[in-house]
Amino acid sequence: MNYTSRDYLRDDDEKTTSVAGQRSVALSNKLSGVLSVSYADSEIRDALHLLDLKNVQNTPDLRRSIRSDLQKDVIECNSSIVREFGQVAEQLKSVGSIISSLNACCEDVQRQVAAARQENLPILDEASTLLKEKDDVEKKKQLLIAFNKHFVLPEEDLMVLTATTQAIDAHFFAVLDRTKQIHADCQILLGSESQRLGLELMEQTSRQLNSGYQKLHRWIQKEFKALDLENPQINAFIRRSLRTLAERPALFENCLESFSEARRHVLTDGFYNALTGSSANSDPTMKPIEFHAHDALRYTGDILAWAHSATVSERESLESLFISEGDEMAKGIRAGRQSEPWSAIDGESFDGRKALDGLVNGNMTGVARALRQRIEQAVQSQDDSVTVYKIANLISFYRVTLTKLLGPDSSVMEALSALEDVAMSQFKALQSDQTATVQGEFTQAPVDLSVPDILEEALTQVKALMKSYESSLTPVGSRENDFKPILSQTLKPVLDSCDSLAKDLSAPAIDIFLLNCYGSARATLQPFDFTQWLVGQIDQVIASSTNNLIDYQHAFFLHVSGLHSLLIALTPLTGSDEDLLQVPHLAPFQPAALMAASQTLDEFLPSALIDALENLKRLNDTKLAGEVTSEAADRFCADFEFVETRLADVDEIVAAKEERGSSSDDDDDEDGGEENGRDPDRVKVQRDEENDKVPLRSFYPRTSGDIRVLLS
Structure with missing residues (x-):
């Protein structure tokens, strides 16, 4: 602060005498100074x-x-x-x-x-040296402990790995994995200065690993003897053991051979038990397969169904046992072949699915032999060709089905292929005997021209064969060629015999008989797509016989109606005036003959269709008979139109000629009338000329419209 309180009081006393204007200015200055602080x-x-x-x-x-x-x-x-x-x-x-x-x-x-x-x-230097040596010893001790912990198995783990009294459990696999890891880590030592130590450790762990794998091999063989593949809850340790044992291909193959042999006996015994029902464990409600041995088809079907069921069950069980996710079995085999190069076969890589197929095939070998023996006996004891063919198709069905499970080279496939050949050979032999018998008994056609009984039997047999073949698994593209020999052996000889018998018949019986036989055969074959080659041949025969019947009915209409003689007389003539002027002088077109033909036509028309159909009454296909008669009637109508047209043309030409010569004819009549009346020849000529002037249509008045109406 610039001023004290005392200064302010003194200044006030000194300024009391100053002018009022100056006092006020000073006071304002002070106030401004105070306020500015x-x-x-x-x-x-x-x-x-x-x-x-x-x-x-x-x-x-x-x-x-x-x-x-x-x-x-x-x-x-x-x-x-x-x-x-x-x-x-x-x-x-x-x-x-x-x-x-x-x-x-x-x-x-x-x-x-x-x-x-x-x-x-000196004492301190010595102590320092001792402490340093102590640290080195401690480090070596820790290194030795770590080395022993990593590269040396404890005694208790070694007992778990090698002792036969110790069970196979998770601890065993853990010790085995650790031993394999030690063996792999020993390779690091081989690359360092401690090669001798590495070799000794590798030799030691190799012996331990071999002992462990031998123990595992013996345990698996023991478990396989009591293993029930029908139980879906298969021991998980068995699957793990197999995948581990796969690292030793020799032991693994030996184990699989033992297992396959055991399973072969089990499946063969199961097959015979299913046949005879002699097992104590058999279901009393299920009848043994041999109970139906009298029915060869069912007997064969039951055997093949059991074999298919056993194959599927065996494959599924072995697949869950040997095939694992991630292809672990194949990895184990590859690792084993790397450690044992001599165990590899031609350097091929392991295929788990292929190995599984081979194992299932080996297990089913005994069943395949027994199956082939039983079915072959059932086939050879049959004398019905249809049953034998159905058995062959049944075998073919299971052969195709089992091929997807076992492959084409399995023992079961060989047995089924051989059985299929045996069945087809038996079928061909039976069919050949039956064909020879038929041809010996088939000597003449039936009187009513109906389908012979032998053909009916053949068609019934062929229909059964086709239905059986239709359910087979033969590819669609090869079905026709595959079934062609069957038709050639069963139906074709009978149809050929029908052709031979038809040659001894007269028309129209020959064509009616062929149409009855081939029509029935066509109706039987048409629904099946693999018989079209024979249907085509049958259609050709039916078309030829149908045309023959149309020709016969056409000829019937011409002869019975009396039109044939007129048509024969007109056919050689052309449409020229000269040829047409000759028509009235032809014998069939004389008034008497023409009126007789017209009378015959009138008598024919009312019952023409009925009489024509009567000719085909022995034809089984009434629709075809109507179509044949209708076609023949159309041809007859066309022929009638031809005759009608020609007669109309003749009448037209004659009328024109008469008009041109009318004047000269009148003069000749006035000059020689008396002479003509006295000369007989002249009278006859005059009478003929008068007849020529009469239109031909007046003697033959029917029109084509009338004919079509009456024959429609």
């Missing part, structure tokens, strides 16, 4: 704070003495501080003397320590 200044705040602490009262006396009072307080404070610093100085002097004493003692101790160190220096 910043009370936010730290010094101002500290001063005000001190005044508050002293509890100063704002009085005129106090304002006059406040400065001196404050200065007095400052002096007192300074003197108090000086006295206190004097005491501190005295204490510091005493501390300095004490520090000097301590420094002297420390120097004495240092001299003593240096002397002691000089004396103990």
Whole structure:
């Protein structure tokens, strides 16, 4: 603050006598100065704070003495501080003397320590060397412990791996995996300076691994003897054991051979038990297969169904046992072949599915032999060719089905292929005998021209064969060629015999008989798509016989109606006027003959269709008989139109000629009328000329429209 309170009071007294204007200016200046002071200044705040602490009262006396009072307080404070610093100085002097004493003692101790160190220096060096050696020994100890822990099996683990009294469990596989890891890690030692140690450890772990695999091999063989593949809950340790044993291909193959032999006996015994029902465990509600031995087809079907069921069950069981996710078995085989290169066969890679097919095939070998023997006996004892063929188709069905499970080269496939050949040979032999018998008994056609009984039997047999073949699994593209020999042996000889018998018949019986026979054969073969080659040949015969019947019916219409003679007379003539003028002089077109032909036509038309159909009454296909008669009637109508047209043309030409010569004819009649009346020849010529003037249509009045209506 620039002014004290006392200064302000003094100034006020001095200015009481000044002019009022100057006083007011000074006062305003002071006020401006006071108001311009910043009370936010730290010094101002500290001063005000001190005044508050002293509890100063704002009085005129106090304002006059406040400065001196404050200065007095400052002096007192300074003197108090000086006295206190004097005491501190005295204490510091005493501390300095004490520090000097301590420094002297420390120097004495240092001299003593240096002397002691000089004396103990050899001992310290020796101790340092011993401590370093101790650290080295400790490191070697830790390294040895770690090495033994990693590369050496504990005694208890070694007992689990090799001792036969110890069971195969998860601990065994853990120890085996650790031993394999040790054996693999020994290769690192071979690449270092410790080659001898690596070789010794590898030899040791190899012996331990061999002992472990031998133990595992014996345990698996033991388990296989009591293994029930029908139980879906197969021991998981067996599957794991097989995948582990696959790392030793020789032991694995030996184990599979033993297992396959055991399964072969089990399946063969199961097959004979199913045949005879002699097992104590057989279901009493299920009849043995041989109970139906009198029915060869069912007997064969039951045997093949049992074989299929056994194959599927065996494959599914072995697949769950030997085929694992991730191809673990194949990985084990590959690892084993790498460790035992001599065990690889031609360097081929292991195929799990192929190995499974081979195992199932080996297991089914005994069943295949027994199955072939039983079915072959059933086939050879049959004398019904249809039954034998159904058996052959049944065998073919199961052969195709089992091929997908066992492959084409399995023993079961060989047995089924051989059985199929035996069945087809038996069928061909029976069919040949039956054909020879038929041809010997088939000497003449039936009187009513119906289908012979022998053909009916053949068609019934062929229909049964076709239905059986239709259910087979033969590819669609090869069905026709595959079934062609069957039709050639069964139906074709009988149809050929029908052709031979038809040659001894006369028309129309020959064609009616052929249509009856071939129509029945076509109706039997048509529904099947693999018989179209023979249906095509039959269609040709039917078309030829149908045309022959149409020709016969056409000839019947011509002869019975009397139109034949007229048509024969007109056919050689052309449409020229000269040829047409000859028509009235032809014998069939003389008035009497033409009227007789017209009378014959009128008598024929009312019953023409009935009489024509009577000719085909022995034709079994009445629809075909109607179509043949209708076609013949159409031809007859066309022939009638031809005759009608020719007669109309003749009448037209004759009328034109008569008009041209009418005038000259009248003159000749007036000059020689009497003479003509007296000459008989002249009279006859005149009568003929008069007849020529009569239109031919007047003697033969029927129109083609009438004919079509009556024959429709």
